Amino acid sequence: MSATVLTLEDVRVTYGEGAAAVHALNGISLDVRRGEVTMLMGPSGSGKTTLLQVMGCLLRPSAGRVRLFGESLEGAALAALTELRRRHVGFVFQHYNLFPTLKAWENVAIALDLRGAPRETLRPRALALLERLGLADRAEHYPAELSGGQKQRVAIARALAGQPVLLLADEPTAALDGATGQAVAASLKALAHELDCAVVVVSHDPRVLPYGDRVLELEDGRLKSDRRHGGNAHA
Amino acid sequence: MRVGELINPPPGTTLLAWRNLAHERARLAVTLVGIVFAVVLMGAQLGLLVGFARTASTLVDHADADLWITPEGTSNVDIAGRLPLARMYEARSVPGVARVDPYMVQFAFWKKPDGGTESVIVVGFDLATQRGAPWALTDGTPADLQRDDGVIVDHLYWDKLGITRLGQLVEINNLRVRVVGATSGIRTFTQSPHVFTTHARAQRLTLFPGYQTTYLLVKLAPGADRDAVRRALAARLPHVEVWTREGFARQTQRYWLITTGAGSALLLAAALGLLVGIVVVGQTLYASTVDRLAEYATLVALGAPTRYLNRVIVKQAAISAALGFVPGLAVTAAMAWLSRYGNTPMLLPGWLALLLAALTLGMCLLGSLVSIRRVTRIDPTMVFA
Numbered sequence: 001m002s003a004t005v006l007t008l009e010d011v012r013v014t015y016g017e018g019a020a021a022v023h024a025l026n027g028i029s030l031d032v033r034r035g036e037v038t039m040l041m042g043p044s045g046s047g048k049t050t051l052l053q054v055m056g057c058l059l060r061p062s063a064g065r066v067r068l069f070g071e072s073l074e075g076a077a078l079a080a081l082t083e084l085r086r087r088h089v090g091f092v093f094q095h096y097n098l099f100p101t102l103k104a105w106e107n108v109a110i111a112l113d114l115r116g117a118p119r120e121t122l123r124p125r126a127l128a129l130l131e132r133l134g135l136a137d138r139a140e141h142y143p144a145e146l147s148g149g150q151k152q153r154v155a156i157a158r159a160l161a162g163q164p165v166l167l168l169a170d171e172p173t174a175a176l177d178g179a180t181g182q183a184v185a186a187s188l189k190a191l192a193h194e195l196d197c198a199v200v201v202v203s204h205d206p207r208v209l210p211y212g213d214r215v216l217e218l219e220d221g222r223l224k225s226d227r228r229h230g231g232n233a234h235a
Numbered sequence: 236m237r238v239g240e241l242i243n244p245p246p247g248t249t250l251l252a253w254r255n256l257a258h259e260r261a262r263l264a265v266t267l268v269g270i271v272f273a274v275v276l277m278g279a280q281l282g283l284l285v286g287f288a289r290t291a292s293t294l295v296d297h298a299d300a301d302l303w304i305t306p307e308g309t310s311n312v313d314i315a316g317r318l319p320l321a322r323m324y325e326a327r328s329v330p331g332v333a334r335v336d337p338y339m340v341q342f343a344f345w346k347k348p349d350g351g352t353e354s355v356i357v358v359g360f361d362l363a364t365q366r367g368a369p370w371a372l373t374d375g376t377p378a379d380l381q382r383d384d385g386v387i388v389d390h391l392y393w394d395k396l397g398i399t400r401l402g403q404l405v406e407i408n409n410l411r412v413r414v415v416g417a418t419s420g421i422r423t424f425t426q427s428p429h430v431f432t433t434h435a436r437a438q439r440l441t442l443f444p445g446y447q448t449t450y451l452l453v454k455l456a457p458g459a460d461r462d463a464v465r466r467a468l469a470a471r472l473p474h475v476e477v478w479t480r481e482g483f484a485r486q487t488q489r490y491w492l493i494t495t496g497a498g499s500a501l502l503l504a505a506a507l508g509l510l511v512g513i514v515v516v517g518q519t520l521y522a523s524t525v526d527r528l529a530e531y532a533t534l535v536a537l538g539a540p541t542r543y544l545n546r547v548i549v550k551q552a553a554i555s556a557a558l559g560f561v562p563g564l565a566v567t568a569a570m571a572w573l574s575r576y577g578n579t580p581m582l583l584p585g586w587l588a589l590l591l592a593a594l595t596l597g598m599c600l601l602g603s604l605v606s607i608r609r610v611t612r613i614d615p616t617m618v619f620a
């Protein structure tokens with residue numbers, strides 16, 4: 001049941017050149033499967049965000065290969081990567097990155113619109129997504145009127161709008177208090193199983209660790225460990 | 236699109252554009268002031284250009300001739316040479332010609348009742364056919380010109396010429412004339428007012444011999460081919476030029492707008508307005524775009540193609556254009572309305588309003604190019620910073 005969505009083969013990312021070059025990723029090989037929540041841990045500067053960007057087709061690796069559904073992305077044009085993101089990837093950011101001038105439901109609806117959803121379906125579909133994240137009564141509020149946890153759940157609803165097979169979150173709970181962070185992590189885990197998509201969550205927070213099916217640990221751009229709980233969150 | 240959707244469109248590029256503008260009121264105000272300024276400046280200058288052009292050719296436009304026969308080398312209607320009246324009889328024998336009437340246009344000196352002197356243009360038309368008669372009469376009738384010394388002068392120039400009432404006696408080239416009628420709104424481009432009178436009296440006042448005139452006005456027979464008749468007249472009559480009415484009007488406009496420099500001055504000022512508009516719109520839109528770079532980067536991270544971002548920016552420009560154009564046009568129209576009794580006419584015909592709309596839109600789109608360039612090379616990984 002866990003079909004492979006994404007495969008990385010000896011991926012390397014180098015920022016800058018010559019003496020100033022920073023080797024952010026030094027040969028990462030792994031695969032990511034549907035229905036699985038992967039926690040990505042590691043000290044600051046270990047390359048977590050860089051790895052997430054490579055997975056999400058935002059950053060082309062300096063070397064190595066990325067395969068989405070078995071297809072190599074090597075040589076793909078920027079526009080082609082953008083289209084792959086639109087069709088398959090959902091992003092959740094540490095700072096939510098909601099559109100401040102749009103209401104909660106409109107934030108979600110924009111993600112539907114840029115995928116060409118018919119106009120009359122925008123509002124009902126956006127409201128349904130918000131309801132799924134327990135935000136039905138906040139649909140008409142602007143981001144500034146929402147709490148951090150609510151904002152992050154709107155962002156998750158927006159990320160789900162494109163029915164992604166790959167949901168990538170960079171420190172989604174870092175700006176939230178412990179309980180709220182755990183609730184958001186629990187939402188992500190439930191969604192991964194419900195929607196059968198692959199979820200990768202970068203986190204420093206040991207309290208959200210138990211919500212992962214698998215924990216990857218990075219150090220200096222290398223995979224230090226790769227543990228699976230076999231579906232048991234409390235291993 | 237329904238009316239409600241104009242103000243509250245469904246989520247998409249229009250909504251983003253609209254909200255971006257609405258959430259930056261101060262910036263929008265600056266943008267709109269810039270656009271209104273540009274529209275008014277362009278509208279006023281182009282309106283004056285149209286007004287001047289129409290004024291310059293007003294005699295030609297109103298004389299109701301299909302063709303104009305002028306002395307060789309004529310460059311405009313106001314500065315005329317001499318034609319033997321014999322040409323009139325020759326012209327009447329050309330096939331396709333229904334009527335030919337003489338028409339006098341000649342500068343002369345006007346002595347005001349208080350003694351000062353002004354230059355005027357004496358316009359003489361055939362009293363029997365009324366071809367070339369003054370239009371827009373408000374006092375008197377052309378028949379009043381039948382008395383020996385009658386002339387008609389537009390109200391606009393009564394002050395300048397020292398006229399205080401109908402029946403007033405003045406002198407043209409030291410010959411006595413009497414003001415027997417007035418028109419309203421017949422302006423002169425040359426600053427020398429038109430003084431309408433009969434053809435014979437015009438000859439006398441301007442010291443023309445009875446066998447000479449300045450122009451011949453041709454009416455075609457029904458169904459005659461205007462261009463063929465024009466060529467036939469030109470071939471038949473020596474030392475003349477034959478123009479269509481539109482051709483002579485355009486030549487006269489070109490002559491006055493170019494020789495006086497009015498045309499290029501007005502066009503330059505209009506171009507300046509356009510430039511100011513482009514710079515103001517470009518500046519404010521760019522500032523807005525830079526402020527919202529993180530939002531544009533988020534859109535790209537979510538998979539929005541560049542054209543989606545461009546659409547947000549272009550729509551911001553287009554909405555600004557529309558919001559600024561309406562008051563700008565209203566101010567321009569008010570200025571045109573106020574100028575209708577003044578010495579300087581400003582006209583705002585429908586096609587000019589459309590041209591202004593197109594210029595405004597083009598101005599805003601040009602202004603948006605810098606912003607489009609900026610988001611085209613946006614780096615979506617900045618959203619993780």
Ligand SMILES: Nc1ncnc2c1ncn2[C@@H]1O[C@H](COP(=O)(O)OP(=O)(O)OP(=O)(O)O)[C@@H](O)[C@H]1O
Nearest residue numbers: 015016022024042043044045046047048049050051
């Ligand atoms: N755009 C960039 N240009 C140059 N160097 C970069 C860039 N982005 C990241 N780096 C460097 O690459 C390395 C990995 O960075 P990355 O952001 O992936 O780390 P991280 O694990 O996400 O850290 P943190 O936990 O602090 O977010 C760091 O040394 C960082 O300084």
Ligand SMILES: [Mg+2]
Nearest residue numbers: 048049050170
């Ligand atoms: Mg990071």
